[in-house]
Amino acid sequence: MSIESLVKQFERRLVLVFWMRTAVWYCALWSFGLGVGVIAARTFVGTDAKRLAWGMLGFLGFVLAAWFDSRRQIPGRRELLAILDKENQAGGLVMAGESEPVGAWNGKASRLTLPVVAWDGRKSWTSLAVAAIFLTAAFLVPIPAETVRANQKLEIGKEVEKLEQKIETLKEEDLLDQKKTASLVEALQKVQQQAEGKDPQKSWEALDRIQETVTNNAKQAAENSVAKTEEMAKAQTLAEGLAAENNQLDEQTMNEATQELAKLAQQIMGQSGKGAEALNKELSEALKEALKSGKLSKEQLAELAKALKGSKQDILKQMDKLQKAGLIDPKTLKQCEKAGQCNGAGLAAFIKENKGSGSVGELMDAYGTGGTSRGRGDAKLNYGDASSEEGAKFKEKTLSSGAGSDLKNSQTIAVTNSAPQIEKGNTARPGALSGTQAGNGSAFQQTILPKHRGAVKRYFERQ
Amino acid sequence: MNLPTPEELKPAVQLASQALEQLDKILLGRTDLHRLVLVGILSRGHILLEGLPGVGKTALVKALGQLLSLEFKRVQFTPDLMPSDIVGAHILQENEAGGRDMVFHPGPVFTNILLADEINRASPKTQSALLEAMQEQSVTLLGTTRMLPDPFFVLASQNPIELEGTYPLPEAQLDRFLFKLNVTNVDVDVLDGIISTRRRGAPPVPSWTMSAENLSSVFAMLDRIFLPKPVSRYIARLVAATHPLHDESPDDIRAYVAYGASPRAAIAIAESARAVALLAGRPTVGFEDVKMVAEPVLNHRMILNYKAKFDQITTSGLIRNLLGKLEETGVKLPSDVKITQPA
Numbered sequence: 001m002s003i004e005s006l007v008k009q010f011e012r013r014l015v016l017v018f019w020m021r022t023a024v025w026y027c028a029l030w031s032f033g034l035g036v037g038v039i040a041a042r043t044f045v046g047t048d049a050k051r052l053a054w055g056m057l058g059f060l061g062f063v064l065a066a067w068f069d070s071r072r073q074i075p076g077r078r079e080l081l082a083i084l085d086k087e088n089q090a091g092g093l094v095m096a097g098e099s100e101p102v103g104a105w106n107g108k109a110s111r112l113t114l115p116v117v118a119w120d121g122r123k124s125w126t127s128l129a130v131a132a133i134f135l136t137a138a139f140l141v142p143i144p145a146e147t148v149r150a151n152q153k154l155e156i157g158k159e160v161e162k163l164e165q166k167i168e169t170l171k172e173e174d175l176l177d178q179k180k181t182a183s184l185v186e187a188l189q190k191v192q193q194q195a196e197g198k199d200p201q202k203s204w205e206a207l208d209r210i211q212e213t214v215t216n217n218a219k220q221a222a223e224n225s226v227a228k229t230e231e232m233a234k235a236q237t238l239a240e241g242l243a244a245e246n247n248q249l250d251e252q253t254m255n256e257a258t259q260e261l262a263k264l265a266q267q268i269m270g271q272s273g274k275g276a277e278a279l280n281k282e283l284s285e286a287l288k289e290a291l292k293s294g295k296l297s298k299e300q301l302a303e304l305a306k307a308l309k310g311s312k313q314d315i316l317k318q319m320d321k322l323q324k325a326g327l328i329d330p331k332t333l334k335q336c337e338k339a340g341q342c343n344g345a346g347l348a349a350f351i352k353e354n355k356g357s358g359s360v361g362e363l364m365d366a367y368g369t370g371g372t373s374r375g376r377g378d379a380k381l382n383y384g385d386a387s388s389e390e391g392a393k394f395k396e397k398t399l400s401s402g403a404g405s406d407l408k409n410s411q412t413i414a415v416t417n418s419a420p421q422i423e424k425g426n427t428a429r430p431g432a433l434s435g436t437q438a439g440n441g442s443a444f445q446q447t448i449l450p451k452h453r454g455a456v457k458r459y460f461e462r463q
Numbered sequence: 464m465n466l467p468t469p470e471e472l473k474p475a476v477q478l479a480s481q482a483l484e485q486l487d488k489i490l491l492g493r494t495d496l497h498r499l500v501l502v503g504i505l506s507r508g509h510i511l512l513e514g515l516p517g518v519g520k521t522a523l524v525k526a527l528g529q530l531l532s533l534e535f536k537r538v539q540f541t542p543d544l545m546p547s548d549i550v551g552a553h554i555l556q557e558n559e560a561g562g563r564d565m566v567f568h569p570g571p572v573f574t575n576i577l578l579a580d581e582i583n584r585a586s587p588k589t590q591s592a593l594l595e596a597m598q599e600q601s602v603t604l605l606g607t608t609r610m611l612p613d614p615f616f617v618l619a620s621q622n623p624i625e626l627e628g629t630y631p632l633p634e635a636q637l638d639r640f641l642f643k644l645n646v647t648n649v650d651v652d653v654l655d656g657i658i659s660t661r662r663r664g665a666p667p668v669p670s671w672t673m674s675a676e677n678l679s680s681v682f683a684m685l686d687r688i689f690l691p692k693p694v695s696r697y698i699a700r701l702v703a704a705t706h707p708l709h710d711e712s713p714d715d716i717r718a719y720v721a722y723g724a725s726p727r728a729a730i731a732i733a734e735s736a737r738a739v740a741l742l743a744g745r746p747t748v749g750f751e752d753v754k755m756v757a758e759p760v761l762n763h764r765m766i767l768n769y770k771a772k773f774d775q776i777t778t779s780g781l782i783r784n785l786l787g788k789l790e791e792t793g794v795k796l797p798s799d800v801k802i803t804q805p806a
Contacts, residue, residue, distance in 0.1 A: 018800075021797065021800065075794045078692065079693070081693070082691075082793075083794060085693075086749075086750050088804070089749070089751060091743065091745040091747060091749035092689070092691045092694055092740070092752075093746075093747050095691035096691050101466070102466065103465070104469055105466065113805060114805070115803060115804055115805070116803050116804070116805050117800065117801075117802055118802070119800050120800075
């Protein structure tokens with residue numbers, strides 16, 4: 001083997017050993033670094049471990065960097081020759097070959113052997129193994145959700161966005177004035193800015209309060225709408241009944257009914273909102289006149305019925321919009337739809353049939369409740385003392401929209417043996433001593449820990 | 464400069480080997496010492512032999528003088544020895560015309576091989592008479608410089624015991640010796656051989672001698688022995704590392720050495736390593752040649768501090784440790800990577 005090829009082979013061996021050695025060290029260091037990073041990211045940022053697994057690609061980069069570094073560590077040609085000379089005990093012949101023609105001494109040089117490059121990699125491999133275990137643990141160890149939340153900003157963007165949409169819907173429908181809208185939006189932004197993971201209850205409670213305000217507004221609006229729709233339906237029914245060509249009401253009843261209709265229409269007009277916009281100026285004047293004279297032409301009655309129907313539709317549309325925005329429930333919408341149903345001809349027949357049994361207004365109230373001859377549908381409701389609602393009425397509480405999914409996605413990580421944290425001033429008392437006064441410290445109070453539950457259960461089961 | 468071919472090198476190697484063989488025949492059981500003495504001679508260096516009385520120091524030098532067929536003179540150093548007793552003196556002499564002239568009478572230093580026996584018994588003044596002769600190979604007296612014959616070697620001996628009434632050689636004087644060789648006692652077999660083969664211990668007369676011409680041819684060949692750059696670098700690093708403040712110095716040298724070796728030591732190692740390579744039949748100097756001569760070259764050039772004397776540390780021990788720790792090639796491999804020969 002010539003000296004030249006010997007040097008090349010020796011260099012290759014050195015590169016290989018240095019590469020492996022450096023790569024193992026680099027990978028061990030990267031494993032430690034990545035492990036620390038993974039734990040930090042999972043703990044403080046709450047990053048998903050699967051996303052962090054992309055960091056494993058760093059190993060490829062480090063193996064590549066180790067290659068370049070190992071090339072840099074290789075001694076120069078003169079040093080390589082010196083090592084070969086020394087290991088072969090060539091007495092300087094190999095080294096001399098670099099600057100002097102060796103000539104006849106070449107034969108001696110050709111008997112050279114390639115030295116072994118031995119790497120004691122126990123320390124390096126151990127370090128890599130420890131680092132790999134650490135990295136694996138960093139990926140797999142469960143991070144308590146409280147720890148994650150406490151160190152990051154509370155993510156309430158979606159909730160805030162939903163609430164903003166609701167507020168915007170109410171604003172569009174003129175159910176919220178500008179000032180109130182601005183204050184609600186400002187409060188939302190403040191909550192979002194100050195939302196912190198370490199105290200999520202505060203933020204959730206604030207959001208709940210805003211949600212409650214918004215929902216209450218919507219509910220109030222819905223209730224008003226239902227009432228208004230009922231009023232309109234009543235007026236529409238009467239107007240349709242009076243406008244019908246084949247109604248056989250006498251003039252007196254007709255006048256009385258027209259006056260009742262005008263009264264109803266005036267009431268609707270007196271209210272703000274969609275119903276008031278329905279009637280034009282001419283019709284309003286005619287209704288004022290009709291209130292005195294009880295006269296309205298059939299065309300005017302038809303026009304009135306049409307106008308009332310149109311405004312009722314508008315209210316229904318508004319209610320539908322509120323329901324879609326999640327501000328009212330479908331039941332309220334259905335209630336509103338039901339309130340808007342009319343049967344003019346039926347009402348006219350009912351008034352004719354029951355003429356003299358009451359005023360037109362009373363007959364209208366009785367219509368649809370079973371009639372005067374069938375049961376007590378027409379009977380007046382006499383209210384006594386109001387019954388107490390205490391203990392019977394549920395206090396409605398609106399959960400945040402995300403609460404449901406949070407519960408669904410939550411999982412039990414561990415059951416602690418430690419005592420549950422109890423807020424100050426709200427200390428639970430043992431059942432047997434509930435309501436008793438602690439007298440001079442003589443009452444023994446024992447906190448039941450979760451780990452004692454089994455024993456307590458068995459105690460009560462023995463018979 | 465081309466390397467000598469094997470054919471060119473062979474005669475010189477044979478001459479050197481033959482000289483070594485004769486020395487081994489004359490004095491039994493000291494092959495390594497003979498090799499080093501011959502290396503010192505081939506390197507044209509002066510040698511200081513240190514040993515107890517009767518171990519064969521003088522006999523070795525006398526045998527060398529006989530072997531090399533060179534002029535040999537012996538001076539027994541005593542406290543009353545004067546410089547003029549060594550270098551010579553001007554004496555008043557009557558000339559042919561009846562007048563009187565101051566005529567230079569050369570001392571025993573005017574020879575090829577000077578045996579300075581028990582050199583440490585002479586006063587420093589007399590010891591110093593040898594300084595110029597050893598370094599410049601000349602003697603200056605009353606303003607006249609006279610060259611000494613070529614080659615010129617001083618082979619001195621000294622006794623490490625009976626130090627009362629002796630004058631330790633000054634560092635400047637010691638530095639001029641190429642080697643300081645310790646002549647130790649021989650083992651039982653060698654003693655037995657001496658008693659049984661030598662009548663009254665008298666060594667045999669050499670059966671072969673090396674002429675001045677032969678010696679010159681060996682010297683000429685020695686000049687052609689190639690010193691590779693990594694080896695010269697190693698010698699330089701080795702000598703530098705004997706200094707306590709050098710980067711590559713081991714801890715014990717930092718702790719126990721007051722002064723390291725001089726540049727003359729590096730030159731001495733390079734020259735003597737060439738001679739070792741020649742004796743081994745090689746045209747180039749290797750790391751192992753340097754290691755062989757490092758101890759005799761450095762051991763009298765390193766000055767230890769009082770702590771070393773207190774801890775009974777010797778220069779030989781320090782040098783052996785240094786040779787073990789200093790990487791010959793200068794390549795700093797990671798501690799867990801080793802280069803070895805295949806089994």
